[in-house]
Amino acid sequence: MPLLVAYPVIDPVLIEIGPLPIRWYALAYIAGLTLGWAYARALVARPALWGAGPRPDAETIDDLLLYAALGVILGGRLGYVLFYNLGHYLSHPLDALKVWEGGMSFHGGLFGAALAVVLLARRGGVPALRLADVAAAAAPIGLFLGRLANFIKPELWGRPTDVPWAMVFPGAGPLPRHPSQLYEATLEGVALFCVLFFAVRLGALRRPGLVSGIFAIGYGVARIICEFFREPDPQLGFLFGGATMGMLLSLPLVAVGVGLCAAALRKARAA
Known part of the structure; x- marks a missing residue:
């Protein structure tokens, strides 16, 4: 038997206000958006980070x-319905509205956020790539x-493992497993933030599309790595050759990121 790290059971409901439960999950979305907004505001408030041309302002x-x-929220839910559980939602279409029961796709949420950036950029007369770069730095x-x-x-x-830090998760059966959520928090969150932080300090915001490209490559690679340790969704399982849906959706994201970086650097050399 491997050495096990005790899973720190935490009530998913932080507090209940009358009939309204306040869940950690909802607070994570609220805090992520709020802190990301504050960081994005700090970036646009520093003209030295930006090159010539229009850029987002605090109001934007x-x-x-x-x-x-x-x-x-809308893109994440739609992505989950289409990519991860389409059969169920075709049979029970009203279940697609039950967001409180869980089921969000990062790749769908990213598409929704990208569409939102384009619409806002057109409305505000701001270059879409520059607005996307700010959003990517904070994501x-x-x-x-x-x-x-x-x-x-x-x-x-x-997935089941015998590493010393394995945990037995409630609802996942008796086998010790990788805490893959923490792997993803480290790679997709901490490590990617640090990479983008230093890229911004080195002048990446002066090249529209470069920060977005680095984010797409970084997230795609991190997600593919973490998928080797994460149990695939039970309704999908492994698709072929050990691949998961998360891996397949991340491959085109990496390709888009390479294209954005190449275009940004090519324009910088031409200028």
Whole structure:
């Protein structure tokens, strides 16, 4: 038997106000959006980080908070319905509205957020890539908190293992498993934030699309790595050759990121 780290059972409901339960999961979304908004505001307040040309201002970032929240929630839910459990929702279409029961897709949420950025950029007369760069720089904050919420719930646990830090998760059976939510919080949240933080300090915001490209590559690679330790969704399982849906959705994201970085650097050399 492996040495086990005791799973710290935490009530997923932080507090109940009358009939209204306040869940850690909801707080993670709220805190992620709020802290990301504050960080984005700090970035646009520093002209030295930006090159010539129009850039987002504080008012645009304030609007982005609402646009991004709607994009993430609607896109994340739609992505989960389409990519992870389409058969169930075709048979029970009203269940797609039961967001409180869980079921969100990062890749769907990213698409929704990207669409929100484009719509806001057009309305505000701001280059879409520059607005996307600010959002991408702040996104790992929400990713980190979201993965911690997955750990607290608990859900999206890892595959069976005998590593010394393995845990037995409630609802996952008797086998010790990787705490893959914490792996994702570390790679998709902390590590990716640090990479983007230093890229911004080195002038990445002066090249529209570069921060977004680095984010897409970084998240895609981190997600693919973590998928090797994460138990695939039970309704899907392994698709082929050991691949999971998370891996397949991350591959085009990496390709888009490479394209954005290449275009940004090519434009910088041409200038």
